[in-house]
Amino acid sequence: MSTPRVETVTPTTVDDLRAAVLDRPGTIRLAGAGTAADWAGTPAPADTVLDLTGLSGIVTHNPGDMTVEVHAGTPFAQLQEELGEHHQRVAVDPARVAEGATLGGLFATADSGPRALQYGSLRDLVIGATIVLADGTVARSGGHVIKNVAGYDLTKVLHGAHGTLGVVARLVLRLHPTPQATVTVAVPCERSGSADLARRVADSPVEATAIQWHGSDQGDRLLVLVEGSESGADARARRLVDAVGGELLAPDDAGAAWEAHAASVRARPADRAVFRFGVIPSSLTGVLDGLEADTGGLTEVTTSPRTGVATVAVPADADVVAAAHRRVADAGGTSSLRQRPAGAELPAFGPAPPSAALLRAVATSLDPDQRLGRGRLAPWIPAPTGVSA
């Protein structure tokens, strides 16, 4: 085996990207801003790193259509800022946006934030894509209109693909109007009581955009985000306080509360690994209690009691992480490993689901030599044997 000499290529157009994929033999690792470089499976050493941050900027934005086409390497925060000038937004809010994450990176890692309760993740907002396959094929799917059922929704298969299967070059997104007002209600609450409280919030007519539990310096509490018109959002938030208690946070306090929440999600605590999972909401408390016992104590805990998704930090120990994956799988959920100490050999995913065989077949059809992102979805897509990386 020769000594690997990794070269980084930074294309600035889709044509460049295609040329880079075609011109470079061997394996390719995709890179964006690097905010999730250690998520999912540990990449095998690659011959080339394809830096997608050069493929940046809005391609077309027609505000009246509430859609935008964007190069995948665009920093998400920058995109939101430009859209904000038109009082529009992409209605997702993953924690690592603040660290400079790119649109393509958020998409490839299937990341989402508190607003997933109402808006889902990027998979729910992407209406079209241009992708480049390992053999240089450039393919589009979807289009520029929100309502469109022509052809396969191919874009979806790259959501959560972690840089395998194909390179996302451009995405077309549906936009939402920026709400006039955003109000946060904080209700003090132990984690053990968060499920019941969150259900009472959900059963009220306020239609919260996000409901998150967070244990922080400010105490353990449920944060409820209410978005809408100037008068409406405020009135709804007050009705909520009447119904379930707590208080409306002043704008600065609300900003600080959500910032602290995001900081927990993207934290890199020493000797710990960040474990993200989703289970049916009614199982969330039980699974968290089990993980608490298994791991000797969870830290950086944020939970979304109404969606069943939580992010926690556990000891960076292979057995502990494997046990955590098993516990979530036993509850019928899904889990993946996020931030972890450099060099830690930890299992990224839980037991392979029955659909893993199908996933391998799809991977074989799109990237038969596993040139892209090799190792990212191991062990579900194992690295090919007998091929040097």
Next chain:
Amino acid sequence: MPERTMEAPHGGTGSDAPSAATPPAAVGPELARDFRDVLPADLVITDEVGRRSYECDGLTGFRQVPALVVLPRDAEEVAACVRICARHGVPFVARGAGTGLSGGAMPVADGVVISVQKLRRILEIDVENRRAVLEPGVYNLEISKAAQPHGLYYAPDPSSQQVCTIGGNVAENSGGAHCLKYGFTTNHVLEMEVVLADGSVVTLGGPTGEQAGPDLRGLFIGSEGTLGICTRVTVRLLQTPETVRTVLADFPSIEAAGDTVGDIVDAAIIPAAVEMMDSLSMEASEAATGAGLTVDAPAALIIELDGPADEVEAEFEHLTAICERHGATRLHVPTEAEERQKVWKGRKAAFAAVGRISPDYIVQDGVVPRTRLAEVLTRIAEMGRDAGLRVANVFHAGDGNLHPLVLYSESAGEHDAAEKLSTDIAELCVELGGSLSGEHGIGTDKACSMPVMFSSDDLGVMHRVRLAFDPDSRCNPGKLFPTPRLCGERPGKYQPHPLEEAGVIERL
């Protein structure tokens, strides 16, 4: 490969179809015997009359009698049927209620129709977690009916919701009048059990939106039965909105109505629904329903807001002010639920009602970017004039989804011109940056137009994915992808379902 058979309105199958009296040679008696080993004999349909009742879906111009029809009763039986098809190497077409409008459930001559109409159990309404677990043959509206006592409902509401199945909704990624705000089937399905072409059973998706690995669930939804059959679907349920407000607004021109929609969007209001009708469609609908539409108004909007009372009241005031600013000639605000339903009936019965003003017509489905609505309508009017045909327009104005109705007379020999105009309109939508279909699907009907919207590379990659799921292309072959054999003939006229004519169901 499917045979396409063009039928005269009341005629028999065309000459290129295999004899319907006996199953084609490729499907021998062993196949039926194998099915009878896993199903009671009366659930394996081999007689001609029985098979003929499955010859088409809601697009009645495409007909093909299948070799066999099977009616499994649960997921295990579906998987067993698929395995038998795999063993014999025969294609199969999954079928829900057969209400699709693109020939997506049209049978294959030497293949099997696997109907899920007996898988009709609602397995669970989980109030705490706000989800429902369903067998694929459950009617869309039954989900909301079952959830309603708990203050919950299922959001996607395709216009045929009384008679279309959730399994069909998954295949087509169905939307509905309210999808502008609430999204499509793909946004509401969490998890599915799917039988693949080889008979293996896999679960796609999971109990939450949280994904570990690529989103195969999203790929499967909207694949029009070409990747497998779903046998169990878990959907999200939403809380019934506190308030619903509806306005029917007449406008002096289509442009004024279109500008109103633009200003509503600019005002950061996302209505639950925004529907537009032109005078021709209102004339037809009013004659059929007496819903209170103003037949001499050039255009009307039906706009609905829903949500928390505090928001809706303020937004509704803003909304009516926008309508007035654009010269609305009448604002009708129904106050009672019954009155609101009457307005909706006027909208929903429009397709079938067009039969009152034209002997024959074709329903088209295309999408343009919302800001190009006025442009596309002008072009459609010009194209109609050139073709010497009238076109009525009914559409979901909020998302640019058009349903032009091409009126013609079969007896006057206008059929071919009408079909050409209809296809040209769908392809015009693509030219204007839109899509061939917003909700009816590609199926058999539009497979030949796919190269207008997608390059051969685009389609090639889709096909590679198809082969990963179904290496022998036995799941619903001949649909969605253009094939030389398929592309040479044109679809027939639209024939409304009897329930549709009565205004009970509608195709928006």
